[in-house]
Amino acid sequence: MALLEVEKITLTFKGIAALLDVSYRIEKGQIVSLIGPNGAGKTSMLNCISGRYVPDSGSIRLRDEELLDVPAHRRTRRGLSRTFQNIALFKGLSVLDNLMVGRHARMDAGILSSVLYLGRARAEEDRHRRRVEEVIDFLGLSPYRHQPAGRLPYGVQKRVELGRALAAEPELILLDEPMAGMNLEETEDMARYILDINEEWGVTVFLVEHDMGVVMDLSDHVVVLDFGQVLATGSPAEVQADPAVVAAYLGSQDAAFLGR
Amino acid sequence: MQGTCGLFHTSYASESQLLPTSFQRWRFGLFFAAYAFCPLFLDAYDLSVLIMIHVAVIGAVALNLLTGCCGQISLGHGAFVGVGAYASAILSGLGLPFLLALPAGGLVAACVGMFFGIPSLRLKGIYLAIATLAAQIIIEYLFLHWDGLTGGSNGMIVASPDLFGLAIDDEPGHFWLSFAVAALVVLAVSNIMRTRPGRAFVAVRDYYLSAEIVGVNLFATKLAAFGVSSFLAGVAGGLWAHYVMYVTPEMFGVGLSISYLAMIIIGGMGSVQGSVFGAIFITLLPEFLTFASGAASDVLPGLSDSLMAMKEGIFGLVLVLFLIFEPEGLSYRWRLFKAYWKLYPFAH
Ligand SMILES: Nc1ncnc2c1ncn2[C@@H]1O[C@H](COP(=O)(O)OP(=O)(O)OP(=O)(O)O)[C@@H](O)[C@H]1O
């Protein structure tokens, strides 16, 4: 049984299909990449998994349980978390609090218990703070711990967003272009983090990325989308050699990357 | 731990305290103790101003939780204060002890607030402002026309409260009562803001898409913000009604909603401390104008009348000046001030 099974997902906006009969599987413990030209439907695909969009038909199963019946905010508890293509941090909260919010689904203090802030609420804060500090150490965020997230440099904000997703202790993490807009050094750091998340933390990664070098190096498995349809799936080498993929990328700016 | 050259925390719990250093705790405790002695040397009028500040602090902290922290604007806050005032007055009139009637009034206000908070699921910003303004107008209409319950335009007489057989019927009594309630409310809201529900409020305000992704139920969280905020507003209303011993519809007009908004804007959006500053500032502003016009009348007899006539205008002017020159509010200024003195004389 695969960790995530996407079956015949179709999503339309006013009659125009953003995704058409998309099917693929993500095996537990792997790094799977989703690639495709601009507008291919990659972000839409992640939105269907995370619950932002509701597909017109099809099924998405996590550990053999249908996800589409679960409201978006409950999917976190099922072991899913994600980052966004454009930075989507809580600007007014410190880095620490952004990561603490990341653990929202794993905590349960309600209004009444936090008003009193006695024993249980206090112990819960402490316990979760410990987990968050592990993520902060792992991502090297300690110098920024108490700074408002909105005032940090772009590259650091991207890392904080990864941290927030990690803080939820997901089984499957969806990353929407985590390297976009980063310089070479930051890109290499991010690639290292993704590998560590996968190998040391045991998190299955579903990665959307335009940088083909990164995709080919990191992935165990690649899914190629074009105009909302699956063009090819397979190992990086197989996908790179696929004539349909080469044709889809020809003439686009990504062609150069694909040729390496 | 307080070292000679800085503050070093040795546990996570010590870092998340409201007053991290023992110096701060001492200073705060001393101020509190000294403040509690006010009734011994202030006259009834001064105490009445302080009581109104306590009521305003509760209302402002409540609105700041909803609007400043959770990002849900409300122009109906004055009406929710009114619901609490009427409900607790009616309940204590029916013989319910004050200590039960006050929170019960808050609960009624919470239900009404949550009901009118339902549109917040779909409406944001200016549209939500209009929806809550509609709530204000509807509730005001009910105060005025539901004669059997509210006494209509004549209002209602409210019995003075009674705590465990102890009648609270003078200014010192109301001072201590409202002070205690205000202190508890400030503590409660501070606690909410440093734990899970408070972070969820801010998450909804800052980026609702991400809030959903980390597992925040948007609708439930917005409703909770409306509920807690109107509960506290209702408590403020109950204290106010039992202090002045009557309620009329005019007390809870849209003007009250706007002055609460002014308090949190001037104090600082999303800051509990700022709400306190704003409440003090807005409550004292008319007192200050009265004082200034009184002083001016010795020199320029004509000026005092015109100054009083311009009260509303001056109120508006102060608000606009704040928006232009101090958009972050008084709490921000206070933080800069404290940071400066912490490093004194090495600040530069
Ligand atoms: N909310 C929406 N309303 C209407 N159309 C949408 C919406 N979201 C996506 N689309 C359309 O669906 C198609 C796929 O968009 P999507 O954002 O998924 O592409 P993408 O592969 O992530 O592209 P990029 O590489 O530029 O991020 C596009 O044609 C887009 O215009």
Ligand SMILES: [Mg+2]
């Ligand atoms: Mg995209």
